[in-house]
Amino acid sequence: MNENEVYEDKVIRGLLMEGSVNMTAISGRGLVEAARHAHGLSHVCTAALGRLLMQTAMMAVQLKNASDNLTVILDGDGAAGRFVAVGREGGRVKGYADFPEVELPLKENGKLDVSGVVGKNGEIRVIRDLSLKEPYVGRCAITDGEIANDFANYFVVSEQQPSLVYLGVRVDPKTGAVRAASGLMLQPLPFCPERDIAALEQKANEIPALTRMIEEGASLEDALIELLGELHPEFTEKTAPVFACDCSREKIESALISIGRAELADMIEKDGGAELTCRFCNKKYAFSREELEALLAEAEARENDAEDDGQGE
Numbered sequence: 439m440n441e442n443e444v445y446e447d448k449v450i451r452g453l454l455m456e457g458s459v460n461m462t463a464i465s466g467r468g469l470v471e472a473a474r475h476a477h478g479l480s481h482v483c484t485a486a487l488g489r490l491l492m493q494t495a496m497m498a499v500q501l502k503n504a505s506d507n508l509t510v511i512l513d514g515d516g517a518a519g520r521f522v523a524v525g526r527e528g529g530r531v532k533g534y535a536d537f538p539e540v541e542l543p544l545k546e547n548g549k550l551d552v553s554g555v556v557g558k559n560g561e562i563r564v565i566r567d568l569s570l571k572e573p574y575v576g577r578c579a580i581t582d583g584e585i586a587n588d589f590a591n592y593f594v595v596s597e598q599q600p601s602l603v604y605l606g607v608r609v610d611p612k613t614g615a616v617r618a619a620s621g622l623m624l625q626p627l628p629f630c631p632e633r634d635i636a637a638l639e640q641k642a643n644e645i646p647a648l649t650r651m652i653e654e655g656a657s658l659e660d661a662l663i664e665l666l667g668e669l670h671p672e673f674t675e676k677t678a679p680v681f682a683c684d685c686s687r688e689k690i691e692s693a694l695i696s697i698g699r700a701e702l703a704d705m706i707e708k709d710g711g712a713e714l715t716c717r718f719c720n721k722k723y724a725f726s727r728e729e730l731e732a733l734l735a736e737a738e739a740r741e742n743d744a745e746d747d748g749q750g751e
């Protein structure tokens with residue numbers, strides 16, 4: 439069964455206060471749980487990668503074409519190295535951490551030490567690869583390491599878009615299973631009146647209750663209405679985000695061909711075959727000696743073609 443159906447993951451887009459604020463919200467327990475299983479994430483890395491994947495899904499639902507994607511990299515100095523997530527149309531996400539099994543002691547307030555694995559120094563990069571345009575790269579320093587504030591800061595610094603960002607993942611302290619995961623992004627539009635911004639700021643302290651409300655059984659819709667009811671939320675669009683990789687044997691084959699003849703020949707001679715693992719989903723692809731030899735022949739044919747092309751100039 440599709441985990442997404444079991445956990446009813448969804449992204450809801452909408453408006454607050456008669457259209458002066460854009461709202462995007464996510465409940466993402468299933469997708470965070472799927473990432474935990476794929477990568478064997480520690481408790482703290484479940485929280486960190488889970489937050490990043492939900493943020494990426496909230497941004498990805500804005501993509502309009504099947505070939506569009508966005509890559510988000512948290513390149514910090516934390517214990518788990520880099521965190522990378524890719525989002526595609528409809529909120530499909532994939533992602534990984536360099537060292538997914540790193541566990542850290544809880545912080546003094548009893549919370550998972552997300553900034554300890556992400557780091558408090560470094561850079562966020564957001565690469566938007568939209569059809570027919572050069573990729574747009576936005577950058578901003580990491581200063582907090584808890585991810586939500588870092589994105590709020592990123593939107594102001596790099597995209598001139600003031601934003602309130604909340605991300606929460608509740609992890610079972612014994613089993614490490616995801617009990618609830620949710621996120622919310624509120625972005626005032628340029629004409630948003632000052633009093634509406636003040637009303638949003640008033641709400642900011644209450645928003646972290648969202649994940650607990652969902653853990654206690656509320657639907658995302660009901661939790662949003664309870665939290666933001668006074669701001670007159672209107673829901674305009676719902677999508678079903680998933681943790682899903684788009685890797686395939688064909689893509690791995692073309693990657694192998696493009697590494698070149700010498701390395702392929704080396705794999706055949708020294709290892710008699712190869713097993714490659716997709717970083718984003720941990721799926722393994724095995725190649726026998728005969729399969730590698732066929733790829734080597736293809737690589738040789740391509741290099742010869744390239745040389746022939748060169749001679750004509």
Ligand SMILES: [Zn+2]
Nearest residue numbers: 683685716719
């Ligand atoms: Zn994959």
